Amino acid sequence: MLGDTLVARLSESRDTFAEVAKSRNLRVIASLLRPAVRGYVLQRGKQPDGRTDIDCAAPAHFDWKYRRDREDLARLYTQAKQSQWDADVVLDWTTPVVLDDPNRPLIDPALFPLANYPPFQRLTPAEKTRQYTALVSWLLSQFLHGEQGALFAACQVTQAVGWLDGKLYGATQAMDEGRHIEVFHRYIDQKLHNLYEVNDNLYTVIDALMTDARWDMKFLGMQILIEGLALGAFGALRGVTPEPLLRKMLEYVMRDEARHVAFGVLALQRHYKYELQAQELREREDWCFEMCVLLRNRFLAHEVYDEFWAHKMSRSEWNSLAMSAPFMQIFRRRMFKRIVPNLKRIGLLSDRIRPAYAEYGLLDFEHEKAAPELTGDDLVRDSEHPG
Numbered sequence: 001m002l003g004d005t006l007v008a009r010l011s012e013s014r015d016t017f018a019e020v021a022k023s024r025n026l027r028v029i030a031s032l033l034r035p036a037v038r039g040y041v042l043q044r045g046k047q048p049d050g051r052t053d054i055d056c057a058a059p060a061h062f063d064w065k066y067r068r069d070r071e072d073l074a075r076l077y078t079q080a081k082q083s084q085w086d087a088d089v090v091l092d093w094t095t096p097v098v099l100d101d102p103n104r105p106l107i108d109p110a111l112f113p114l115a116n117y118p119p120f121q122r123l124t125p126a127e128k129t130r131q132y133t134a135l136v137s138w139l140l141s142q143f144l145h146g147e148q149g150a151l152f153a154a155c156q157v158t159q160a161v162g163w164l165d166g167k168l169y170g171a172t173q174a175m176d177e178g179r180h181i182e183v184f185h186r187y188i189d190q191k192l193h194n195l196y197e198v199n200d201n202l203y204t205v206i207d208a209l210m211t212d213a214r215w216d217m218k219f220l221g222m223q224i225l226i227e228g229l230a231l232g233a234f235g236a237l238r239g240v241t242p243e244p245l246l247r248k249m250l251e252y253v254m255r256d257e258a259r260h261v262a263f264g265v266l267a268l269q270r271h272y273k274y275e276l277q278a279q280e281l282r283e284r285e286d287w288c289f290e291m292c293v294l295l296r297n298r299f300l301a302h303e304v305y306d307e308f309w310a311h312k313m314s315r316s317e318w319n320s321l322a323m324s325a326p327f328m329q330i331f332r333r334r335m336f337k338r339i340v341p342n343l344k345r346i347g348l349l350s351d352r353i354r355p356a357y358a359e360y361g362l363l364d365f366e367h368e369k370a371a372p373e374l375t376g377d378d379l380v381r382d383s384e385h386p387g
Contacts, residue, residue, distance in 0.1 A: 039204030111327035151177035160215035223264025232334030
């Protein structure tokens with residue numbers, strides 16, 4: 001019985017396994033194989049007791065002379081200190097959030113993945129509203145799970161980097177991530193009352209980051225890719241929800257995330273330009289592409305499909321509808337709008353890898369604005385226009 005279940009899970013994930021081998025870089029594929037098996041086949045992120053242990057091999061770098069020789073990171077640290085916020089003070093948690101009123105959905109109904117699907121259109125207004133709310137709960141649950149991964153990665157990065165200014169800033173990011181866990185969990189627990197399990201795509205990404213001992217890969221995966229994705233995803237959701245508490249919460253979180261992305265760019269630009277060999281850069285380029293494929297598939301909302309539609313349509317049909325839905329297209333565009341320019345800025349968008357990104361339509365964003373120097377206010381304003 002267990003064997004049949006594992007085979008079924010492997011079959012369900014065959015398209016993803018095929019996609020993440022497109023780089024044909026055996027070192028990269030091998031590094032992602034074990035996290036993929038743990039995530040998709042064994043589903044380690046969905047244990048009965050809701051707990052997962054991941055073995056991490058991350059060295060700790062001590063500097064007993066406490067050199068302060070990175071002025072760019074020192075400025076970022078200063079801004080981070082001055083930008084700390086208290087969720088109990090800046091957010092009004094007494095704001096009521098209505099979940100069952102068809103006239104006040106949490107997102108624009110036209111953007112729901114099944115908005116044009118005839119069986120969905122035949123549902124009652126109450127049933128449709130329930131699914132709108134479920135999608136928002138699912139999105140925020142994945143944001144919450146991602147923030148827990150970001151907290152642990154920030155702690156690993158802080159212990160591993162060789163510059164004291166980077167360690168000081170990393171300490172502020174750990175505080176940021178803890179605060180993000182607080183607010184997302186509080187909103188889900190107090191307002192939505194529906195926490196979804198971690199998505200298999202997201203778990204696989206987190207597993208791959210946590211188990212890689214190289215400090216720069218943690219920067220690359222978390223600061224550039226996941227945090228860059230978070231900026232786009234938060235901005236897209238903020239742009240399509242009228243709910244005031246959620247909009248305000250996302251605004252504050254986005255300001256923090258903008259600094260986190262800038263931290264990754266500042267840390268990796270010099271390292272990749274002066275300290276790595278061509279083969280090492282090639283591996284990182286291919287690794288980023290494979291991770292982008294996983295992140296692109298992160299928002300297929302299979303958990304929502306399992307809850308409401310698994311008995312009425314195939315997963316492949318759901319995937320097709322989700323990939324073409326306006327809201328999901330917004331999410332994919334927004335996440336890569338920040339990721340691709342930053343990959344180019346740190347030197348990981350060479351002519352060799354460009355065709356791979358072009359196949360997914362992602363080169364459209366290479367000339368967009370890269371990471372902000374210090375603030376995220378422009379990203380908050382930009383989120384008002386998420387298309």
